[in-house]
Amino acid sequence: METAAVDNVVILGTRLDYAIIIGYFVAIFTFGAVFARFTRTTKDFFFGGQRFTWWLVAFSYVASIVGSYSFIKYSAAGFRYGMSSSMTYLNDWIVMSLLVFGWFPIIYFSRSGSVPEYFRKRFDSRTRLMATIIIMLYMVGYIGINLYTMGIALNALLGTDVFASAVVVAVICAVYVAAGGQTSVIMTDLAQGVILLAAGLLLFGLGVHALGGWDRFISGLPLAHRLPFASFNEPHSFNFSGIFWQDGVANNIALYMMNQGFILRFLSLKSVREGKKAFSALLLVLMPLATLAIANAGWLGRSMVSLGLLPSDTEADQIFVAVAGKVCVPGLFGFVMAALTAALMSTVDTLINAVSSVTVNDIYRPYFKPKGTDRHYLRVARIVSLSAAVVGIALVPLFASFKSIYVAHGAFTAAVTPPMVVAIVLGAFWKRYTPKAAFWTLAGGMLVIGSSIIWPVLISPLGHGVDPAGDFKYMRALFGLTASFIIAVTVTYRTKPKPATDLEGLVVGSIRSGMRKFKGGELNETPGRNVVGQLNIKEGITGVALSEEMLDGLAANVGDMVYVADGRRWLGGIRSVHAKISDIHSEPGVIHVPESLVKEGILLPGRRHRVEKIL
Numbered sequence: 001m002e003t004a005a006v007d008n009v010v011i012l013g014t015r016l017d018y019a020i021i022i023g024y025f026v027a028i029f030t031f032g033a034v035f036a037r038f039t040r041t042t043k044d045f046f047f048g049g050q051r052f053t054w055w056l057v058a059f060s061y062v063a064s065i066v067g068s069y070s071f072i073k074y075s076a077a078g079f080r081y082g083m084s085s086s087m088t089y090l091n092d093w094i095v096m097s098l099l100v101f102g103w104f105p106i107i108y109f110s111r112s113g114s115v116p117e118y119f120r121k122r123f124d125s126r127t128r129l130m131a132t133i134i135i136m137l138y139m140v141g142y143i144g145i146n147l148y149t150m151g152i153a154l155n156a157l158l159g160t161d162v163f164a165s166a167v168v169v170a171v172i173c174a175v176y177v178a179a180g181g182q183t184s185v186i187m188t189d190l191a192q193g194v195i196l197l198a199a200g201l202l203l204f205g206l207g208v209h210a211l212g213g214w215d216r217f218i219s220g221l222p223l224a225h226r227l228p229f230a231s232f233n234e235p236h237s238f239n240f241s242g243i244f245w246q247d248g249v250a251n252n253i254a255l256y257m258m259n260q261g262f263i264l265r266f267l268s269l270k271s272v273r274e275g276k277k278a279f280s281a282l283l284l285v286l287m288p289l290a291t292l293a294i295a296n297a298g299w300l301g302r303s304m305v306s307l308g309l310l311p312s313d314t315e316a317d318q319i320f321v322a323v324a325g326k327v328c329v330p331g332l333f334g335f336v337m338a339a340l341t342a343a344l345m346s347t348v349d350t351l352i353n354a355v356s357s358v359t360v361n362d363i364y365r366p367y368f369k370p371k372g373t374d375r376h377y378l379r380v381a382r383i384v385s386l387s388a389a390v391v392g393i394a395l396v397p398l399f400a401s402f403k404s405i406y407v408a409h410g411a412f413t414a415a416v417t418p419p420m421v422v423a424i425v426l427g428a429f430w431k432r433y434t435p436k437a438a439f440w441t442l443a444g445g446m447l448v449i450g451s452s453i454i455w456p457v458l459i460s461p462l463g464h465g466v467d468p469a470g471d472f473k474y475m476r477a478l479f480g481l482t483a484s485f486i487i488a489v490t491v492t493y494r495t496k497p498k499p500a501t502d503l504e505g506l507v508v509g510s511i512r513s514g515m516r517k518f519k520g521g522e523l524n525e526t527p528g529r530n531v532v533g534q535l536n537i538k539e540g541i542t543g544v545a546l547s548e549e550m551l552d553g554l555a556a557n558v559g560d561m562v563y564v565a566d567g568r569r570w571l572g573g574i575r576s577v578h579a580k581i582s583d584i585h586s587e588p589g590v591i592h593v594p595e596s597l598v599k600e601g602i603l604l605p606g607r608r609h610r611v612e613k614i615l
Contacts, residue, residue: 008470016331037303051200052573057269091247106508109272109517142351190572197289201292203323210327211300221302248480249481283373364384415449418481419445422488429507530554532611559580563613
């Protein structure tokens with residue numbers, strides 16, 4: 001394996017490794033371009049046509065949530081502090097009940113394409129505008145920090161300039177997102193999710209083997225590094241209190257309930273039932289695996305340093321690359337580094353698509369061109385996708401000014417997310433919460449958090465003894481949550497709530513009303529089974545026409561909403577469409593649809609298709 005020193009950074013890799021990484025870039029770019037042909041409308045661009053199945057979305061979500069900063073950040077944390085670095089990702093279960101039984105059904109059935117759009121329906125237009133500003137700040141900042149960490153990784157690998165590396169990756173992501181939108185994002189992230197999990201787990205196995213087995217790996221870890229939790233309030237840079245409030249509460253709720261990229265991902269599911277399956281698989285199975293995949297290089301690195309297999313002066317932020325270079329033969333090292341690239345690209349492409357969605361649907365459409373054509377909005381969305389990458393690149397120098405990636409990420413999320421977290425949770429779960437209270441939760445919460453940056457002493461009463469001499473980067477999350485909650489409750493009880501009739505389908509307790517609005521009629525909840533038949537085009541009908549036998553199997557009636565998909569389940573719903581049953585015919589085993597549905601769902605007449613009752 002070739003090595004060279006550039007600016008005190010050891011560069012690892014062979015020509016084979018570089019060829020694999022370059023080949024990966026080409027393959028993903030091509031893969032995204034292939035699926036761009038499935039994007040014809042803004043619904044396709046932002047929501048993937050709402051056609052996908054749970055397993056496809058769950059795996060692609062893993063790729064999106066595990067950014068390149070995750071490999072670098074959590075490997076560095078694992079190197080410094082041990083197995084307690086897993087705390088962040090293992091806290092995801094905290095948000096599960098809020099997500100599965102409240103937020104996701106509400107935003108799906110209310111047909112809210114974004115948090116700002118939900119805020120317009122739940123509160124008013126000025127609250128929507130304030131939410132838009134905060135969410136755009138959050139997402140563009142996330143793009144910047146991901147590009148920065150990818151630049152660090154490629155600098156350690158290739159010796160390339162950090163900023164130049166960020167530019168290259170940003171351009172590649174922006175181009176295939178602009179071409180294919182959410183469909184390209186989901187399909188490329190499916191592949192990248194599998195790659196990054198496989199590479200991370202492979203690295204762990206190779207590392208333990210290189211150390212001489214499990215017992216020797218554990219013996220090389222200091223006692224404190226073997227513990228599952230950090231100390232309560234020390235060290236100031238990494239402790240249980242700070243990680244719980246910043247990552248476990250504020251950042252996790254923000255990630256799943258505020259981050260527009262992930263909201264779009266789940267809105268691309270074919271039904272709320274599929275969402276519950278996806279969340280269960282993600283939070284209980286895939287994220288624990290992802291925790292092991294992204295953090296193990298830090299644990300391995302600490303053990304290797306203790307046992308003399310790595311230099312004692314190895315930098316924490318470079319430990320992932322150092323361990324990969326130590327345990328991987330040429331070719332495998334390239335594959336592992338390609339996984340790091342996969343993590344970066346899958347997060348950045350998600351965020352670029354999300355920025356485009358919010359810009360078009362919450363800024364451009366309502367304030368600048370409310371009566372444009374769908375084709376016009378699609379063109380604007382593609383232009384915004386390219387622009388979002390440019391803004392993210394401009395933020396790279398800002399994040400480079402922090403002492404470590406972990407501190408940069410923690411300081412950013414703790415300062416931006418708390419007001420939105422409070423507003424979303426109270427908006428969905430508290431009917432009494434008023435529009436004025438929501439607005440001042442966002443505006444007042446950001447002002448108070450901004451004041452705490454100028455005067456950190458404001459946080460000290462809630463500091464839990466953390467960072468008494470610093471600026472409370474981590475405990476700012478608890479301070480922001482507390483201040484925003486106090487503002488929310490105080491203003492709510494001094495102002496008038498919206499009438500209950502205006503909240504139908506927008507708060508917990510009225511989800512069934514939202515389901516009826518979504519369907520446009522009464523619900524049919526009689527259990528049935530999926531049916532299969534040959535798809536034919538038939539003119540003169542407005543929806544799906546089925547035989548009596550098929551209706552009996554579905555336990556469905558005319559007017560019910562169904563999902564028609566290509567019979568090949570491995571496609572994950574890429575060829576599918578939602579429609580209502582409009583007619584009954586007498587041809588057993590035949591599904592009649594108009595040509596318009598064939599075009600919308602990219603269906604293949606003459607093939608066997610599956611019909612599933614939705615509502």
